[in-house]
Amino acid sequence: MEEVFVVNGVRKDELLPAFNDDHGGVIVELKEPMDSNNFRSRLRASLFQWKLQGKKGVWIKIPIGLVNLVETAVKEGFWYHHAEPDYLMLVNWIPVIDNTIPANATHRVSIGAIIVNDKRELLVVQEKNGKLKGKGIWKIPTGVIEQGEDIFAGAIREVKEETGVDTEFVELLAFRQMHKALFGKSDLLFLCMLRPLSYKIQKQDLEIEAAQWMPLEEYAAQPFTQKHGLYKYINDLCLAKLDGSYAGFTPRPVTSIFSDSISYLYVNKQDLNCRIFSLN
């Protein structure tokens, strides 16, 4: 009998299907609809088992179609870890101490695109929404990186979407980390220098009020640019790159044991090559 019945009359083959993670915990991905009473007994019996097995973190992924089970999971002691449009991930930590549950994603990644043509004009826009709306301030195109998108690719995409201009990636000049940007999350803004491959502007209507090529001096002379550190730095970086020998970071492909996809390491290629050449 002990082989078949575990607890509360739940059979072993009714325990929630779970697989192990790399950190001594288990992951349950609910897929089949069930009523919340059935879920409650199966969850209790499963938790009992996992505790006996010395499991630590317990993850339950509930697709939005099974939203009827969320309340039960919370009442059984689970809390939210993260959510995406189509699912909610809940978590529970069985041991009394040493909670090492990894944090949810903490940052949004955005890009600012610095694009200068051969007349020393900067590609700038005015936005229809947000804090700069209706203020007549010209700024570089900015946008948010999509899930799974590389920074250099996102920069090229955003510029094309907002202004119609084709570009290629040159270098990452700087980045800014800002906290409490959106729902308490932080923002990493990567300032990318791109080279224009086309010049005709065709602005996007939804988000962009106006777009133009603007002489760098005019951009720099805006009171707003003078006043705000980041906008002033953008001008300085631009000049340092155009007239000086400023070295930013360049992406180079690297493999990883933690992911199947190609990752990119952004390094100061110039200085790294210097050293490697000097040794060879």
Place this chain on the structure above:
Amino acid sequence: MEEVFVVNGVRKDELLPAFNDDHGGVIVELKEPMDSNNFRSRLRASLFQWKLQGKKGVWIKIPIGLVNLVETAVKEGFWYHHAEPDYLMLVNWIPVIDNTIPANATHRVSIGAIIVNDKRELLVVQEKNGKLKGKGIWKIPTGVIEQGEDIFAGAIREVKEETGVDTEFVELLAFRQMHKALFGKSDLLFLCMLRPLSYKIQKQDLEIEAAQWMPLEEYAAQPFTQKHGLYKYINDLCLAKLDGSYAGFTPRPVTSIFSDSISYLYVNKQDLNCRIFSLN
């Protein structure tokens, strides 16, 4: 009567309390307990009003204590935007087209700390969990930045926690963007060079199997370092910094109109100063 009753018998003063966001939408933060039937009628009436008012995005923040209302919100057409341990944020887009709902946070931010003492020994650890567990591989200390933490501060904290060594921040040498790292989210790993201020190692027991100062040549000679791009780059960067003139990025404080807290812009200070000095 039109002044008092809006729809479905819900009085105007029973509409859900909402405030406007910067993008033509409204935000509801539920705080008072209510039963799900009451919530349903109030939500329907409120949606009717917001539609008349031309509102776009509707956000509902439900604390975990009011989990009984989640199912109702989903059944009324809302979906998940993000979740933190103590709340779930749902969203709905009233217009038929042009959904511009900002994405959830997409990246976790981690640091890798490169610390060399004056005997050219690198501070390295072996981890108790994860993919490298039990493989005897020496690697630099790494860790995840906490919500709201600056990269340079997180690097110093992680090294102290894992090894007991006190350090100060020198420079950001490179960073890597990797996709599908954790729950489909991406990871940004910032490789920071730190200067040791103390040398005695006191390892943390929970996550660290062993820690030591290891001659750079020995680190480089590990077959694992040879094989994996990132680990090899760490060695190259280390040598370029120690023996060459590699310039990474340094944090400089900047203010922002989008946040009250101080942000940091990471720039190649060396090259930026060059230009500024040469102009003055």
